[in-house]
Amino acid sequence: MKDPVPFQTTLHVRDTCLCLHAQRAARVLARRFDGLLRPVGLTNAQFSLLMALNRPEPATIGPLAALLGADRTTLTAALKPLQREGLVTVEPDPDDRRGRRVRLTPAGAARLAAAVPIWVEGHAALEKELDDPDALRAGLLALAGRAA
Secondary structure (H helix, E strand, O other), rough: OOOOOOHHHHHHHHHHHHHHHHHHHHHHHHHHHHHHHHHOOOHHHHHHHHHHHOOOOOHHHHHHHHOOOOOOHHHHHHHHHHHHOOOOOEEEOOOOOEEEEEEEEEHHHHHHHHHHHHHHHHHHHHHHHOOOOOHHHHHHHHHHHOOO
């Protein structure tokens, strides 16, 4: 079987594949914000998770996973180190004992408060590097289905 997929096709996919470009950009952004947030002991994923828990009432696992674009198993695994550090608690849902509710602890709120100024500065710097951050954000939200 000689050259089943022409090299020209490989180049076309490399240059036009939205999924590839989104994955590459996501990795670059993750590394960038991981580095920025390292001084407060958080990764960008942990920052997003703590921010998602910054709400008046504890979150349930399903909607929290949907907001973060994760499956329930991945979210549960991501919560474990935050639980060990005392940044979040996971408790049975009083309305449905099969469910669980996740709450930001005072230590988690303090860690988040320390991280927010770093994120604000880093995010502002990133937006200055982009031609049209609002258009990019709109496109990403459209692709993500505006998960809530």
